[in-house]
Amino acid sequence: MYNETVMKEFASPQNVGAMPDANGVGQAGNESCGDVMKIYIKVVDDVIVETSFLTFGCAAAIATSSMATTMIKGKTIAEALKLTNKQVVKKLDGLPAQKIHCSVMAEEAVQAAINDYKSKVKKSN
């Protein structure tokens, strides 16, 4: 059911773990399956220099977490905000139809993390 790219990403996911010195943390959940994804970012001068994730979810959710956190690394927050689940799915060479919703969590968690960072910056200004 999963293609090789997804299985590879799932077998050795990148950026796993909480990030104690993150300055942006975003969480997304999926009501239909009860799964949760948390994405951590460290932003320096508007650039995301470090990313990580914690995910409770299926293999597709773990693969998308890994891929999404890799994709936004080195991007400016403006660029990263444009990340869509479709782009992540494309990078994974596709997901089974019933697993597309898992990738939506990644898009939402990235956006939530960036918004969290922005709100923190605002407060400290």
Added chain:
Amino acid sequence: MNKSNQQKLQRVYLDHSATTPLDPTVLATMLPYFGDTFGNADSVHYFGRQAAAAVDTARRTIASLIGAKHSEIFFTSGGTEANNWVIKRVPYAKQDKGNHIIVAAIEHPSIISATKQMEDDGYKVTYVPVDSKGIVDPDTIQKAITDKTVLISVMLANNEIGSIQPVAEIAKIAKKHGIAMHSDAIQAIGSVEVNVGKLGVDFLTLSAHKIYGPKGIGCLYIRGGQKIGKFIVGGHQERTYRGGTTNVPGIVGFAKALEIAVRDMEKNSTKLAELRDYFVSEILKRIEHITYNGHPTKRLPHNTNFTFDFVEGESLIMSLDLDGIACSSGSACSSGSLTPSHVILAIGVPEEKAQGSIRFSLGKSTTKTQLDYTIDKIVKRVDKLREMSPLFKQFTDGKKLI
């Protein structure tokens, strides 16, 4: 993963409740019927007669192994068809009496999906609950009966948690009220005694591929005199009750598989239960935050089912698959669905935990070495997934505060 890695990977199959490998003896019995003895069992000529004779012998074998008459065995394409047949066509044949069906909440999807369709068609269905060990209480069946009840269906053993149901007791209640009684014995056969007389059922479902027989063949036992509408119509096969060209190799293989299953039942069950108990005790010893689902003793000898807290089921199955271990989240038929297993929910596991329920079902070829390898891998994979789990972090962070 490179080629050499793939070659080294040892494969451990622990999903025997999903399906079993074909026994070589069974295969050998079937082969002639794919070859020279290929006739259509309905043909009057030599080829047909040979096929018909083989089917007749197989039917008699199967009947005698479950205490039935050969005229009471009706071959189907498998368990799903037989279960659908009962649920959809017994109430139809008894519509003068009423429109109420009682089934256990933990029935297989081939029952539950059929009863849902019956509800759409205006029938009333009661899904009787089970206790926390997954056993139906005959009293709750008794209480669910109305004067409109026409059919009760309770499986002999559950496919996900292996709990063995008091079918004989329930059948007695059904009989007292003149209600037809069906039991799906697909998972039970080969592990516990299945005798239609002792069970007192009117209908019973069997399937070959769970007992090292071929896929695509099963049967419905219909007690003589019981009324049931026809489900699949066509030719005159199965005494006009089930149309479709007779699956001769399948039927011959089914009979052989059942013969072996019944012959070796004691021996296999004892060995499997021993291995199973070892596996379970090791897992419970080495992994925290875990529940062993199902009944401790009223249980199929090869079944285990655990809920691993803070771990999502599919990701654990896929992780173990990377180690060459095959297991499942209960019903293979319901994988791909997002909702947790209805069986696991029925025994009271909360929804957020139910996602982490995994079934390991042992089989004839399972060894202690395989289990030791599996135990090790489960411990490692659960650890790894928990490290990745925001829910586990929340839990451990919470603990630190205390």
